[in-house]
Amino acid sequence: MPFDPKLTRRGFVNVLLGGGVAGWLASLLYPVVKYLIPPEDVAAEPDVLKIGAKGEFPAGSSKIVKFGKRPIIFIHTPSGEFLALAATCTHLDCIVQYRKDMGAIWCACHNGKYDLNGRNISGPPPKPLEQYQVKVIQDDIFVTRA
Numbered sequence: 279m280p281f282d283p284k285l286t287r288r289g290f291v292n293v294l295l296g297g298g299v300a301g302w303l304a305s306l307l308y309p310v311v312k313y314l315i316p317p318e319d320v321a322a323e324p325d326v327l328k329i330g331a332k333g334e335f336p337a338g339s340s341k342i343v344k345f346g347k348r349p350i351i352f353i354h355t356p357s358g359e360f361l362a363l364a365a366t367c368t369h370l371d372c373i374v375q376y377r378k379d380m381g382a383i384w385c386a387c388h389n390g391k392y393d394l395n396g397r398n399i400s401g402p403p404p405k406p407l408e409q410y411q412v413k414v415i416q417d418d419i420f421v422t423r424a
């Protein structure tokens with residue numbers, strides 16, 4: 279801002295107060311605008327996710343991994359089948375877990391149960407878990423969208 283030799287003391291104080299008010303308004307509006315405009319989706323969902331090597335998952339084990347932004351549960355069943363399902367409970371979005379002792383997928387939040395195909399079999403979950411495809415290529419395990 280160029281120096282104005284005609285600027286009086288009152289004018290200088292007005293400029294200072296005006297700047298302060300403008301800064302205060304900006305600090306109020308900035309978070310509101312950032313809240314209303316959603317951020318760009320930087321972690322887009324991948325087409326394929328490598329889970330790991332077959333040997334890392336003994337029969338009866340499971341692992342929760344991120345598929346893009348969504349958690350999925352990968353299960354190696356005692357019968358030797360590989361499964362991958364959404365790990366977010368369809369009731370209130372808690373993360374589910376594989377319970378080998380029950381032979382089911384269980385949600386600890388409200389005792390919801392799903393069978394190993396992701397079908398809701400008891401408790402409050404209203405819908406089945408989304409299924410993913412598992413592919414074993416040589417010794418590596420990959421998950422893709424079904």
Ligand code: FES
Nearest residue numbers: 367369370385390
């Ligand atoms: S959130 Fe899973 S049963 Fe309620």
